[in-house]
Amino acid sequence: MRLLLVEDDEHIGRALQTGLAQQGHAVDWLQDGVAAELAARDGQYDAILLDLGLPRQDGMQVISHLRRDGYAAPILIITSRDEIRDRVEGLDSGADDFIVKPFDLEELGARLRAAHRRAMGRSQAAVVHGDIRIDPAARQVTRAGLAVSLTGREFMLLLHLLEHRGHVRTRAQLQESLYNWNSDIESNAIEVHVHNLRRKLGKDLIRTVHSQGYVIDNA
Amino acid sequence: MPEPRGWSLRTRLLVLLVCLAAALFGTSAVLNWRAHHEASDRLFDDSLRGSAHLLLQLAEHEMAEHGEVLGLALLQAETQPGPAGFHFQIWTPDMLAAAGAGAGSGSALQAPLLPFAAEVERFGWTTVNGASWRSYSTWNRPRTLHIQIAQEPTRHAALDRLALWRIAGGAAFLLAMAAVLMWVVVDATFRPLHRTAASVGERSEQDLREVDTAGVPREVRPLVDALNRLLLRIRSALQTERRFTADAAHELRTPLAAIRANAQVLVAARDQAEREATARDLLASVDRSTRLVEQLLALARADQPLHDDKLREVDLADVAREQLAVHRDRAEQCGVELRGTLQPGATRADPALLSVMVRNLLDNALRYTPPGGRITVATGAHEEGPVLTVEDDGPGIPEPERERVFERFHRLPGQKATGSGLGLSIVRRVADVHGARVAIAAGEGEKGTRVSVRFRQAA
Ligand SMILES: Nc1ncnc2c1ncn2[C@@H]1O[C@H](COP(=O)(O)OP(=O)(O)OP(=O)(O)O)[C@@H](O)[C@H]1O
Numbered sequence: 001m002r003l004l005l006v007e008d009d010e011h012i013g014r015a016l017q018t019g020l021a022q023q024g025h026a027v028d029w030l031q032d033g034v035a036a037e038l039a040a041r042d043g044q045y046d047a048i049l050l051d052l053g054l055p056r057q058d059g060m061q062v063i064s065h066l067r068r069d070g071y072a073a074p075i076l077i078i079t080s081r082d083e084i085r086d087r088v089e090g091l092d093s094g095a096d097d098f099i100v101k102p103f104d105l106e107e108l109g110a111r112l113r114a115a116h117r118r119a120m121g122r123s124q125a126a127v128v129h130g131d132i133r134i135d136p137a138a139r140q141v142t143r144a145g146l147a148v149s150l151t152g153r154e155f156m157l158l159l160h161l162l163e164h165r166g167h168v169r170t171r172a173q174l175q176e177s178l179y180n181w182n183s184d185i186e187s188n189a190i191e192v193h194v195h196n197l198r199r200k201l202g203k204d205l206i207r208t209v210h211s212q213g214y215v216i217d218n219a
Numbered sequence: 220m221p222e223p224r225g226w227s228l229r230t231r232l233l234v235l236l237v238c239l240a241a242a243l244f245g246t247s248a249v250l251n252w253r254a255h256h257e258a259s260d261r262l263f264d265d266s267l268r269g270s271a272h273l274l275l276q277l278a279e280h281e282m283a284e285h286g287e288v289l290g291l292a293l294l295q296a297e298t299q300p301g302p303a304g305f306h307f308q309i310w311t312p313d314m315l316a317a318a319g320a321g322a323g324s325g326s327a328l329q330a331p332l333l334p335f336a337a338e339v340e341r342f343g344w345t346t347v348n349g350a351s352w353r354s355y356s357t358w359n360r361p362r363t364l365h366i367q368i369a370q371e372p373t374r375h376a377a378l379d380r381l382a383l384w385r386i387a388g389g390a391a392f393l394l395a396m397a398a399v400l401m402w403v404v405v406d407a408t409f410r411p412l413h414r415t416a417a418s419v420g421e422r423s424e425q426d427l428r429e430v431d432t433a434g435v436p437r438e439v440r441p442l443v444d445a446l447n448r449l450l451l452r453i454r455s456a457l458q459t460e461r462r463f464t465a466d467a468a469h470e471l472r473t474p475l476a477a478i479r480a481n482a483q484v485l486v487a488a489r490d491q492a493e494r495e496a497t498a499r500d501l502l503a504s505v506d507r508s509t510r511l512v513e514q515l516l517a518l519a520r521a522d523q524p525l526h527d528d529k530l531r532e533v534d535l536a537d538v539a540r541e542q543l544a545v546h547r548d549r550a551e552q553c554g555v556e557l558r559g560t561l562q563p564g565a566t567r568a569d570p571a572l573l574s575v576m577v578r579n580l581l582d583n584a585l586r587y588t589p590p591g592g593r594i595t596v597a598t599g600a601h602e603e604g605p606v607l608t609v610e611d612d613g614p615g616i617p618e619p620e621r622e623r624v625f626e627r628f629h630r631l632p633g634q635k636a637t638g639s640g641l642g643l644s645i646v647r648r649v650a651d652v653h654g655a656r657v658a659i660a661a662g663e664g665e666k667g668t669r670v671s672v673r674f675r676q677a678a
């Protein structure tokens with residue numbers, strides 16, 4: 001998933017960014033509320049992780065501004081305020097989840113997946129396409145019941161294409177969903193990943209749409 | 220209930236009232252008895268006088284008939300002293316003269332020694348057979364006969380005693396009634412007080428609501444009001460305490476979250492570089508929570524009331540010099556020039572707390588002043604009292620924030636350097652317990668920060 005992390009605390013922010021990257025996500029990390037709002041508006045984030053006490057603009061304001069303008073991606077609040085009142089207020093203002101510090105990184109990952117799943121309108125944790133089955137939590141892929149080994153990026157790319165089944169994704173969109181700002185991307189990185197996926201899962205899985213991008217057709 | 224009950228207003232009031240009533244009833248009884256006594260004396264005297272005149276009449280009669288009063292002698296013989304007996308003697312003027320000359324002795328009664336004419340009648344006391352008898356002497360109208368009569372007052376005394384018992388008994392009964400009534404009235408009067416006391420006494424330690432003043436008498440109102448004011452103060456102190464605990468717990472969450480996240484990331488580290496960077500962050504997070512706990516402890520320590528036995532004669536210059544020495548290395552590392560312009564400034568203070576104060580001020584200056592900056596610690600005795608200032612030429616604290624930075628956990632928005640936000644709260648608290656005043660201003664040339672602490676003149 002491509003994630004926006006907004007956390008003003010240096011230590012937590014860095015740890016979260018690394019930790020979520022370890023789980024295969026591409027994470028952009030910002031430290032103030034105004035920048036966060038701007039980034040959310042023009043980025044393609046699958047979810048936002050948001051601290052509440054932020055410089056320049058409070059997290060709560062960020063949420064209400066984004067939601068007011070119809071921002072749809074899941075927003076998860078991460079905060080040390082743990083009173084019921086704060087939770088209620090946070091969820092009511094449009095947040096999808098409320099996570100209190102200190103938290104467990106695994107649990108945070110699970111909540112992220114759940115929020116994302118809900119946003120994609122799925123109720124099943126696993127994503128199934130023909131004989132391919134993807135378990136996002138375990139990051140496992142099976143084809144006809146046999147495990148297929150994918151790298152983190154390949155996995156994310158497959159999931160992304162499956163989640164947008166039937167819609168052509170441009171190379172730029174795919175790049176954005178896989179890499180955060182800090183990564184230096186090889187110009188043919190997406191092609192390499194697609195090539196690998198075809199090799200591992202069958203060459204008909206991903207269709208190239210000439211001069212546009214790639215798509216996985218509905219089964 | 221505490222063991223020594225103290226004195227009871229109710230008991231005291233009751234005892235005083237009963238004593239007062241006893242005194243009043245007693246006085247009234249005595250007066251009553253005196254009046255009765257006088258009345259009964261008068262009655263007794265009247266009857267004595269009546270008897271005397273009756274006897275005189277009889278004697279006149281005898282004299283007129285027989286020339287002497289023999290019959291009366293018989294009468295005298297018959298009326299031997301008994302329960303209501305009396306003695307009497309009847310004299311003619313010549314006999315009296317004789318008696319006056321010393322004759323007539325042997326008689327129980329003495330003849331009047333005064334000239335006859337002087338007294339017409341006279342009451343008195345005389346001794347008969349060793350007992351005190353009431354006597355009466357008088358003349359008949361033509362002054363031809365004189366009578367002396369005496370009666371034993373035994374019956375009289377018995378009557379008096381009876382009256383005395385009655386009066387005393389009545390008084391005692393009334394007193395008892397009055398005491399009971401007073402007890403009832405006093406008890407009823409004190410009931411609202413008991414109600415108030417009970418309503419306070421039954422409370423749990425959590426219940427710091429105001430005591431209801433409805434139905435509290437005006438005299439007790441100041442006490443209840445004072446109690447309510449105290450409760451209000453306790454409430455707000457407790458609230459501050461609670462807020463502080465909540466804040467502290469809240470503030471601890473952030474470094475703890477950092478520790479936990481870093482530890483998890485460390486476990487799943489993908490390469491050596493990631494492992495090292497995460498371990499460094501983990502250490503920094505641990506240091507940060509340690510710092511927070513230390514600052515919390517320092518604040519708690521500074522929050523305690525200052526005891527006299529901790530106070531010493533302290534020279535601010537000495538405290539500053541010591542802290543300057545401690546921070547010299549760090550200043551060098553930060554690339555900041557650290558200077559002291561130290562003049563003696565004596566005050567009475569707790570040296571340990573003063574050190575904590577200066578340390579926090581220096582720590583701020585070092586933390587927030589960028590490399591190449593300059594920090595000056597100055598002490599000296601001003602006219603109003605000794606002063607300590609710590610000045611830097613760093614970013615400064617904007618005017619509207621200069622009060623707020625003293626609040627617990629308050630940090631300037633967007634502050635990059637780590638910190639717990641307690642340093643200046645500690646400084647203010649230390650100043651407060653010493654009666655000193657802290658103020659933040661801009662440094663020289665409207666640049667940087669100058670924190671000055673003005674102490675009171677050492678008395
Ligand atoms: N000398 C200074 N220059 C600029 N800003 C300062 C200075 N001293 C304090 N501040 C600001 O005031 C805030 C409160 O300071 P305070 O010392 O109370 O807390 P802290 O330094 O953040 O934490 P700590 O409890 O670790 O000292 C700081 O966060 C900082 O923003």
Ligand SMILES: [Mg+2]
Nearest residue numbers: 583638642643
């Ligand atoms: Mg400080």
